[in-house]
Amino acid sequence: MLKVFAVIELVWVIVQPSAHALSRDEFPPDFVFGASTSAYQVEGAANEDGRKPSIWDTFSHAGNGKMYEGDGDVACDQYHKYKEDVQLMANMGLEAYRFSISWSRVIPGIQPHVTLQHWDLPQTLDDEYGGWVSRRIVKDFTTFADVCFREFGDRVKYWTTVNEANVYAAFGYDVGMLPPQRCSPSSISNCSRGNSSTEPYMVAHHMLLAHASAARLYRKKYQGMQRGLIGFNLLPFGLVPLTNSIDDVTATQRVQDFFIGFMNPFTFGDYPDIMKKNAGSRLPSFTQKESNMVRGSIDFLGINFYYSFYVKNSPGNLQKEGRDYFADMSAEIESQQTPHNSSLDDWERVKYLQAYIGSLVDALRSGSNVKGYFVWSFLDVLELLGGYESSYGLYYVDMNDPSLRRQPKLSAEWYSNFLKRKPMDPMITTEIEKNVLSHNTLLHNAI
Secondary structure: OOEEEEEEOOOEEEEOOOOOOOOHHHOOOOOEEEEEOOHHHHOOOOOOOOOOOEHHHHHHHHOOOOOOOOOOOOOOOHHHHHHHHHHHHHHHOOOEEEEEOOOOOOOOOOEEEEEEEOOOOEHHHHHHHOHHHOOHHHHHHHHHHHHHHHHHOOOOOEEEEEOOHHHHHHHHHOOOOOOOOOOOOOOOOOOOOOOOOOHHHHHHHHHHHHHHHHHHHHHHHOHHHHOOEEEEEEOOOEEEEOOOOHHHHHHHHHHHHHHHHHHHHHHHOOOOHHHHHHHHHHOOOOOHHHHHHHOOOOOEEEEEEOOEEEEEEOHHHHHOOOOOOOHHHOEEEEEOOOOOOOOOOOHHHHHHHHHHHHHHHHHHHOOOOEEEEEEEOOEOOOEOOOEOOOOOOOEEEOOOOOOOOEEEOHHHHHHHHHHOOOOOOHHHHHHHHHOOOOOOEEEEOOO
16 A cells, blocks of 8 residues: 655645644554655765766765855764764654665665655766666666665665655756756747757656666565565645636646656556646656556655745646646746744744644644654754755754754753643743734644
């Protein structure tokens, strides 16, 4: 049966805040609570032990089109401070930790959930054949996955092959805001290479094939002995029609199909009809053999939540010459902005955790098969869209301190008390109750 791990990252969600005191006992024993990071954003040690540059190293150092200062050369230095961080996790009562293994680096008590590709493609593969644009990536990724399964599979029971494949394809190969900064010249970014009309679809298609290939290898060679699970990660947005008109409601469903349409092949072996209709021949097709390989290739699906958007029908987008992935949706998308988690007394984050976990209780009671919840992020990491100016960790990291001292925020205290089934601080409970609204409230979280 398909399992869903709700991995909470950069989220704007409409939820009903709850004033009642939550308890870990309201969740099934096998429900997992954790926190997340990714290799480039937290490790540092960029040039140690044979590590080679990834496309994020190149992007961060070149500064072309980057929206923030800083890089991941040192980051939170978890490469050297991992023992301290593991102790913090144990002290907090964290049940699981979601992190990634850097492809550019490859060489008990807390359950590891490992991501194989969190956007940090080795630069050498991008230079050699275009990375995810080329079908050659499928074989190379499978080889990389084989190394990880062989070396770490006896300790890792949950493998995610690719993180947010749909967003990586769109923002790295259509808009060009993220590395490897490929897009058409007329796009938002000043790209020197790429094709926004075709490459986002090619990249996502190759990610699906790479996942399916790695999953087939894992099931054939390792799963029987290691008894782990393998999954994929996507980012669906919260989408709301701008008006109640039929056109806007239909457009909202269309945009949803495009954002999560890359999930369809896991169930049906093919893309949604609206994607095939609007993208036409620019959307790669599966052979029957590929369709069979992709269908049913996930044991669980990881879901990351970022923002909510208003959607307005915009049929004129389909008339654009050389239109891209976003134009194919035939809609206009208006985003909301999310504030940062910058204070040690992060009341808003505490209220968010209380409300969201309360909503998970309701979902489980309604029959949902959600199996886990991971807070982004465990530490204040290098945010891929905001650098070190963004601050979303449960633990504050003092970047001005040579030792990169960690300090728990109020949200860390709340989450720890929840995980350990300890009574909440009365002051925190009072503050939450004071701020409970009588109507649905837009709340936030972030990567």
